[in-house]
Amino acid sequence: KEAIMLPELEYALDLLRPDLKRIELGRARQAKVWRGEEPDYIPIIPPPAYVPEKEPFPSYNFKEQFYDPEKMLAMHLWELIGRARMPGDGQLSMRANLGTGFVPTVFGLQQLVLEDQMPWLKECLPKEAIMSTEPQEITEEFVRTRGLIPRAIEYIDYFQEKLNGKARVYLSDTQGPLDIAHLTYGNTLFTDIYDDPDFVHHLLMLSTNAYISVSKVLKQAIGETLNSGYHTVLYMENGGVRCCEDTTTLLSPKTCREFVAPYTSSALKPFDGGWVHFCGSGHHLLRDLLSMPEVKGINFGNPERYDYYSTIHLILDYQKFYFGNFPREKGESLEDYFRRILRPFTERGTRRGIIFTPLSDDLPEGERYPEKVLDLWYSLQDELIK
Numbered sequence: 001k002e003a004i005m006l007p008e009l010e011y012a013l014d015l016l017r018p019d020l021k022r023i024e025l026g027r028a029r030q031a032k033v034w035r036g037e038e039p040d041y042i043p044i045i046p047p048p049a050y051v052p053e054k055e056p057f058p059s060y061n062f063k064e065q066f067y068d069p070e071k072m073l074a075m076h077l078w079e080l081i082g083r084a085r086m087p088g089d090g091q092l093s094m095r096a097n098l099g100t101g102f103v104p105t106v107f108g109l110q111q112l113v114l115e116d117q118m119p120w121l122k123e124c125l126p127k128e129a130i131m132s133t134e135p136q137e138i139t140e141e142f143v144r145t146r147g148l149i150p151r152a153i154e155y156i157d158y159f160q161e162k163l164n165g166k167a168r169v170y171l172s173d174t175q176g177p178l179d180i181a182h183l184t185y186g187n188t189l190f191t192d193i194y195d196d197p198d199f200v201h202h203l204l205m206l207s208t209n210a211y212i213s214v215s216k217v218l219k220q221a222i223g224e225t226l227n228s229g230y231h232t233v234l235y236m237e238n239g240g241v242r243c244c245e246d247t248t249t250l251l252s253p254k255t256c257r258e259f260v261a262p263y264t265s266s267a268l269k270p271f272d273g274g275w276v277h278f279c280g281s282g283h284h285l286l287r288d289l290l291s292m293p294e295v296k297g298i299n300f301g302n303p304e305r306y307d308y309y310s311t312i313h314l315i316l317d318y319q320k321f322y323f324g325n326f327p328r329e330k331g332e333s334l335e336d337y338f339r340r341i342l343r344p345f346t347e348r349g350t351r352r353g354i355i356f357t358p359l360s361d362d363l364p365e366g367e368r369y370p371e372k373v374l375d376l377w378y379s380l381q382d383e384l385i386k
Contacts, residue, residue: 006070008057009162012077015053016166018084018092026089031237033321033355034296042342042351043089044377045233046370047360048082061115065097069155072097073162080167083233087370089355090233092167096155098148102172103207103214104184105147107133124186127196130203138209144217148172153221160222168230171218176243176276177263180207190250193259200259208263212270215241227272233357234323239273239296245289246301249280256285261292268294275323281305290318297321297355312344316353323355328362334373337362338380346384 032039057074065072076094083092099119101111107129111119143149152172159169175183181203182189192200219226219240227240248260268274273294279301282289289295297320300306308326315322328337345351363373 006074009070009074009077011053012074012081013162013166015051015081016077016084016092016163018166019087022087023091027091027235029089030091030235030355033352034235034237034239036319036352038351040351041378041381042345043355044374045090045355045357046086046088046373047358047363048079049085050365051078051082051085053081054078062118063113063115066099066113066119069096069158072155073159088374090357091230091235093170093230093232094159094163094167095170096152096159096172098152098155098172100173100175100179101183102148102152103174103180103210106138106143106149106210106214107184107206108147109184111148121183125184127185127199130185130206131199133206135202135205135209138206138213140213140217143210143213149214149217152218156218156221169222170230170232171215171222171241174211174215174218174241176245176248177204177208177211177267178247178260179244180211182247193251193255197259204259204263208267211243211267215271226270234275234355236274239268239275239294240271241268241274243268243274243276243295245276245278245282245285246280248285249278249282251285253284253288256288261288264289265292265294268292275299277301286311286314287318290315290320295320297323299324303327308340309344312354316344316348316350321353321355323357325357325359325362328358334363334367335376335380338377339384342380342384345381349386351381351385 026043029039029041029043033043060071060075065075080092080094083090099111101109101119101121104121105111107125109125110122112122113119156169184207185203189200216226219229225240227238229236229240231242243264245264248256251260273296275297276289276295277299289298298315303324303326312322326341341356345353367373
């Protein structure tokens with residue numbers, strides 16, 4: 001587009017004033033966590049500040065954002081401004097947010113674009129259509145012009161032009177091999193694991209190649225290396241992608257070892273590894289995921305379902321890291337909360353192994369003064385971790 005159509009866009013872009021030195025410090029700390037080295041302080045990423053300047057301007061629903069990169073950029077900018085106003089170790093980045101069914105669109109599937117929630121696939125592919133495609137066909141050239149990939153590249157180019165280095169762009173929602181397979185084929189996947197395992201392996205090879213090829217194409221458009229990049233507030237080094245394993249939590253460990261682990265490993269390998277996210281309860285899979293050399297870090301969508309102390313010690317045993325939050329307990333003071341979070345690291349005498357992201361519920365508005373939060377977090381480490 002030749003001209004900015006939204007009146008708030010130039011205003012919001014001017015309000016985005018990142019402290020580049022502070023961001024670089026946070027990036028260096030996060031990079032050390034990725035490399036398994038000792039940072040000067042465990043990184044902390046507070047929630048974004050409230051941005052009162054947004055109040056006069058409209059909010060755009062998911063459908064409006066999907067079809068208009070200006071509206072998508074405008075909605076992302078308010079959060080980026082809020083994060084830039086809360087100094088910490090977080091990074092500033094946004095994506096072309098085109099739904100969890102993003103990768104399956106390269107197979108010809110269409111998304112239903114909704115106003116009040118993210119897009120969702122209209123239908124699944126039948127087995128015959130899946131079997132008619134060979135895994136080796138799913139190359140970078142194959143995916144580049146298919147489905148939503150051209151839209152994502154158009155949006156990436158637009159965002160990078162307008163942000164002009166003030167914030168980064170990261171990959172659209174690439175999910176992971178099993179999640180892509182589930183989205184593509186539907187719930188019959190679960191019975192075909194037993195009734196037609198050869199077909200499921202074929203489907204997983206297709207989805208793995210789609211994950212790799214789409215990730216490479218988008219990384220090329222962004223201009224980042226395969227083994228580094230950004231994801232919201234996270235800087236990635238020595239591992240350049242996120243892999244979602246939400247569907248994986250529904251399977252037994254034995255089934256996962258056959259139908260998940262080989263494909264997750266293959267998907268992460270071209271990027272020197274990456275980090276894994278899943279919602280729900282994945283206690284039964286955690287050790288297997290942590291034992292994979294390609295998995296560098298873990299993020300829980302539902303950390304409240306896990307015992308913090310034993311879980312963090314397990315992650316540290318495998319020399320991996322946790323990225324995310326664990327909820328504050330009712331009536332727990334901010335200092336006691338931070339002491340509890342630091343306890344496993346205090347006991348081991350290390351600052352490796354976590355990138356901590358307390359949420360708004362963990363840091364109510366009255367406590368969310370940057371200096372108070374950060375000074376307490378860093379001073380407790382000086383006191384406790386020798």
